[in-house]
């Protein structure tokens with residue numbers, strides 16, 4: 283479970299998060315907002331890689347910014363970045379094994395776990411390909427495999443479908459739907475449609491503030507009657523109301 287209390291983050295002069303207080307309830311949480319709303323900043327705060335300028339963070343009771351909790355908090359949390367332009371000469375299996383080893387697995391366990399994770403993202407036939415030779419969609423799937431390799435309890439996905447062509451997007455949505463049920467997943471997007479089938483709870487960020495936090499069902503009820511894409515319409519209406527407030 284994620285618990286945030288009055289989290290703020292300011293980059294030199296830009297306020298990115300303001301008084302974000304949040305306790306998640308569901309296993310699958312979507313983080314939605316327009317460009318610049320603060321999604322990546324919030325995910326980085328949750329991943330333990332960006333200390334907030336104020337407020338407190340608890341991940342399954344552990345504070346990733348407290349020296350006593352940090353190691354355990356980071357070992358249970360995995361992050362899938364938007365891009366993975368690293369290790370272009372490493373082979374896929376080698377790269378995912380290496381991430382598993384960095385996350386505390388022995389080398390032989392990491393190798394087996396890498397095989398499982400690569401199989402889970404349907405890339406087993408590219409295990410020996412170099413990272414630099416993969417398409418954008420395949421690279422995104424390796425990014426998911428490296429996040430899964432050490433079996434995290436909390437998986438943070440930064441815009442997992444952004445920039446993919448429709449076919450690769452569908453592949454990724456199917457993979458996200460099939461993620462292990464015992465892992466809590468937080469995934470961000472600026473397109474509601476991409477999260478619609480993969481999450482149960484939604485957090486809408488606007489200008490660094492929480493504009494909505496409730497179930498998908500509750501958000502759908504905010505859509506004007508007869509709308510073709512009710513969640514997208516409700517999202518836009520929440521953002522518009524938040525700006526007027």
Ligand SMILES: Nc1ncnc2c1ncn2[C@@H]1O[C@H](COP(=O)(O)OP(=O)(O)OP(=O)(O)O)[C@@H](O)[C@H]1O
Pocket residue numbers: 293294296297298315316317318319320321322323324472
């Ligand atoms: N490293 C940084 N230095 C200064 N300002 C930043 C930095 N990163 C983000 N910001 C600013 O913080 C605000 C929130 O940015 P953030 O990237 O978290 O939003 P986002 O919702 O993830 O956007 P996008 O969908 O475009 O990725 C924006 O105003 C952005 O310009």
